Amino acid sequence: MARGNGSLDFQAALLRKTRWRAWEFAVWLVAFALPMVMPAHSLMVNEIVIVALFAMSLDLILGYTGIVSLGHAAYFGFGAYAAALFAKLVMPDPLVGLVVAIVLSGALGAVASVTILRGTDLTRLMVTLGTALLLLELANKLDWLTGGADGLQGVVMGPVLGLFEFDLFGRTAAWYSLSIVLILFLSMRRLVQSPFGATLKAIRDNRLRAMAIGIPVASRLMTIYTIAAAIAGAAGALLAQTTGFASLDVLAFDRSADVMLMLVIGGVGWLYGGIAGAIVFKLLQDALSTVTPQYWMFWIGLILVLLVLVGRDRLLKPWTWFGRQS
Numbered sequence: 138m139a140r141g142n143g144s145l146d147f148q149a150a151l152l153r154k155t156r157w158r159a160w161e162f163a164v165w166l167v168a169f170a171l172p173m174v175m176p177a178h179s180l181m182v183n184e185i186v187i188v189a190l191f192a193m194s195l196d197l198i199l200g201y202t203g204i205v206s207l208g209h210a211a212y213f214g215f216g217a218y219a220a221a222l223f224a225k226l227v228m229p230d231p232l233v234g235l236v237v238a239i240v241l242s243g244a245l246g247a248v249a250s251v252t253i254l255r256g257t258d259l260t261r262l263m264v265t266l267g268t269a270l271l272l273l274e275l276a277n278k279l280d281w282l283t284g285g286a287d288g289l290q291g292v293v294m295g296p297v298l299g300l301f302e303f304d305l306f307g308r309t310a311a312w313y314s315l316s317i318v319l320i321l322f323l324s325m326r327r328l329v330q331s332p333f334g335a336t337l338k339a340i341r342d343n344r345l346r347a348m349a350i351g352i353p354v355a356s357r358l359m360t361i362y363t364i365a366a367a368i369a370g371a372a373g374a375l376l377a378q379t380t381g382f383a384s385l386d387v388l389a390f391d392r393s394a395d396v397m398l399m400l401v402i403g404g405v406g407w408l409y410g411g412i413a414g415a416i417v418f419k420l421l422q423d424a425l426s427t428v429t430p431q432y433w434m435f436w437i438g439l440i441l442v443l444l445v446l447v448g449r450d451r452l453l454k455p456w457t458w459f460g461r462q463s
Contacts, residue, residue, distance in 0.1 A: 168186070169315055176306055177306075180306075180311075181419070182307075182315075183307050183311040183379055185415055185419045187372050187375045189399075189411055189412045189415035190321060190322075190371065191373075193368070195397070196410065197365040200406035202357075202358065204253055204358065204362065208265035209365075211269035211388065212366040212370050212373070213372055213392055214276070215373065216371060216372065217238075217374060217376055218289065219242065219373075220238040220375075221289050221383040222282070222283075223237050231295065234374065235374050238371065239371050242366050243366055245366060245370075246364075246365065246369075247362075247366075250362040252264045252268070253362060254358060254359070266390070269390065283383075293381065297313050301313070313379065314375050317371065321371060329408065336352045339352060340354055395418065399414030402440075402441070418437070425437065
């Protein structure tokens with residue numbers, strides 16, 4: 138009887154977590170209103186939304202499962218090139234191209250997921266970084282297909298749903314990206330708040346204990362890694378589709394490092410942490426690169442040092458920095 142009550146309590150807790158709060162509705166309503174209220178900043182909104190999706194995809198494996206990766210840009214870049222090549226060589230429909238990029242990136246993630254099952258965190262860091270570097274070199278050498286260092290040019294996207302043309306101001310791009318990201322966010326939210334998500338957190342906290350209670354650790358790791366790769370590929374595809382361009386930059390180490398910094402800023406193990414981190418990082422990058430174009434990374438680095446030393450909650454309260462933490 139006690140076991141049954143415990144199961145019911147667990148299900149009730151999961152149901153409570155799935156309920157939307159008022160501030161969540163407000164966040165998404167404001168996001169969709171921004172391209173209309175601030176049309177001059179639609180391109181910035183589009184970029185922030187895309188990197189937020191990329192950050193959330195990394196959070197699935199880092200924050201919820203404990204898989205450390207420095208090569209997550211491999212799937213972001215693969216999705217970008219897949220969508221761009223599909224639009225250029227096959228058909229320009231953005232939604233079909235997005236699905237193709239998601240499927241191909243997920244397939245690549247499924248193959249690469251075998252490499253994360255064994256070894257330590259340091260081993261996984263090197264393996265994931267190596268995967269991204271291999272794809273970067275392939276994209277550079279296959280210049281007849283990818284454009285090499287010059288990038289893949291001449292990518293022309295068709296209208297979304299055959300009705301909404303991509304405009305120079307970026308409003309259609311922003312709303313298109315927001316719509317896709319909201320759908321994927323809802324899927325990820327449902328995933329991490331399900332019993333499957335609970336098993337991921339158990340693996341993150343103690344893998345050996347998770348194996349001891351019967352959780353199929355290997356299959357769970359491969360599944361979530363594949364899903365995260367597919368979502369990262371979707372983010373890359375959105376970038377290529379809304380900019381009409383794909384270059385080696387989408388596979389660079391900087392991409393993986395930046396998205397890791399976003400999660401440090403916003404917090405891991407919380408999907409909105411990826412969104413918050415992307416907003417803060419991109420706004421800081423834009424503001425600081427305008428004031429000090431050569432040294433903007435110095436100031437971001439300084440903020441990160443303060444964040445680690447002081448703590449996220451106390452960073453905005455300087456008067457508490459030198460007191461005792463409760």
